Amino acid sequence: MEERWSTEHVLSLAPDQASLKAAGKLSGPAPWSGTGWEQGVLWGLCKGSGSTPYRAAVELATPAYTCSCPSRKFPCKHVLGLLVLWSAGTVEATEDAGQPDWVAEWMTGRQAATEQRTARQQARAEADPAAARRRAERRSARVAAGAGELRLRLADGVRRGLADHGAAADWEQVAARMVDAQAPGLATRVRELAHTPQHGLLAGYALLHLLAGAYARVGELPEELAATVRTRVGFTADTADLLAGPTVRDRWQVLGSRDTADDRLTTRRLWLRGAKTGRPALLLAFGRPGQAPELALPTGQVLEAELAFHPGAQPLRAVLGPRYGAPEAGPVEPPAGLSPAEAVAAYGTAVAADPWLESWPVVLSGVVPVLGPEGWQLTDGHSAVAVRRGSVPEQALWRLAAVSAGHPVTLFGECGHAGFAPVTAWAEHGRPVGVAQ
Known part of the structure; x- marks a missing residue:
């Protein structure tokens, strides 16, 4: 059975603040009935204004969502409320009691759609x-x-x-x-x-x-x-072609994620690092405006899977291939990291191979955030790197300083010519926290 997600991770899936607020009203057991959780699928019935309750379900591995409500936001408030309820331990595992017919029908449809995509990809591969x-x-x-x-x-x-x-x-x-x-x-x-x-x-x-x-x-x-x-x-590689080539199997630790949105789409960036290879990887997922991308991996957890990397002088972007189980709890200790000087050197090595590279993912270890005359700095007492202006809101940096309380923390982010953009923080023996959350 999959490990339950944290409430923070669930809330990070919300497409906007209005959805967060609405989901909070549905995160208690009162409006829910017929809830269940088995074989990677979560479901429940939520009482609405009409006589028929809304049917909400989540496939946790992808994840993917469905709800019978008319909302155009994705995931909707009902799905978010159900996930918060589940993350709090209120939804019990059904222990192979069987999924409701409507859930099974939805899962069958998803399987059929996957098979159709595979057939189309094969047809393209066999084209003239x-x-x-x-x-x-x-x-x-x-x-x-x-x-x-x-x-x-x-x-x-x-x-x-x-x-x-x-x-x-x-x-x-x-x-x-x-x-x-x-x-x-x-x-x-x-x-x-x-x-x-x-x-x-x-x-x-x-x-x-x-x-x-x-x-x-x-x-x-x-x-x-x-x-x-x-x-x-602007040339792109087909996902099927990438997965047909060499892949890297490892236990990938999720170092962080961040969503950005514009009028055209929502982009989710997920950074991973291989436990055996030490190799960094970046997964990109996209959603329509107002909808969170489907791919969501909890920060700090570990997923054993194969990744196929896009070709290049400094391969970083990858696509997710076969998975070998659900995400598991990651190490209790923060990930190993570099000093600020070593992080800048790592970016220098990367940009020497790819002159158009804006930044490179690194983990900083044992740094303290300080505010000086020229802005925020991250220092280990021997070297320092500036925080990239505008990379996170100013109040997020003050929260980071409060988490640190003057003591060294571990930070994951992107180091580039404009400075360091923090994404995830670990206090000593603490859980990972999204810096901008």
Whole structure:
């Protein structure tokens, strides 16, 4: 039987604050009946305003959610309330008494959908390889033309002078041209350049020019660096192809997670580290606006699974393959970490392999957060690294200082040229706590 999630982890799945507040009213046993928990599935009936209760269920391994309510938020308040109820130990295991018919029907439908996706992926793999090669060649030519056009635009900008950087609308036209050239990665970087402060323009121009120039000679680059360039430009790898290749099986400890949202989608970043390999990994999951992504792994827990890494000079992003059991409780002690100086050196090694790398995941050990004249710093008494401005709210840093109380803590986060962005904190012999929560 799976270990129950913490209440903090359940609440992190909420799509917004309104859902959190509404779920709090449903987190007691009063509105619930017919609850159960077995074989990785949780379910219950929640009394609503009508005569028929809402049916809510969760497949815990993915996780995946369903509810008969009309809410467009995902997970809805009923699912969140049921999960809080379960995390508190109120929902008892049914001990193989059997799932209700509506739960079994939902699980059967999910299995059928999985089989259909597998069949479609197999069909794509068996498609005409010659036609696929011709499509790839046509796209490569379009991307090369777009990259060449971008290099000319950047060179003109430098000759004209960066003080005349141009309006955002002008750069949006350049970005649209990159989209037409099927180079979405270049388009994203062009849009970022349009809003870059004056003091960062030269670096932005240089890195974008370097990327466009690298693609012009991508066939001459070492294989791993060429893969990095293609990824940065906007080529993607099919998940099925990645999982068909080499995978890394390990017991992966979840170091932290963070959600970001915009008008188009919600992105969840999950950072893992292999217990045997020590290898870092980043999983990305996406959800529609107002909906939390399905993939959720509790921070601090350990999952034995296979990961397939995207190719590159500094492989980090991965996709989750076969799992060997449900997530388990992780080590009681905080994960081993580095000093601030060693963390900066680790980022330096990573960025030497991938010049466009903004940051690298590291664990800092034995650091104290302090507020100085130039902002927040993390120090072990011998070296220090600045906290990246804007990476977490100011009040979160004060809470971190309260957790530390002047004593060393362990922090996981991303270390980059702009400083350290904290994600998870461990006080001495304490449970992991999300810094921004």
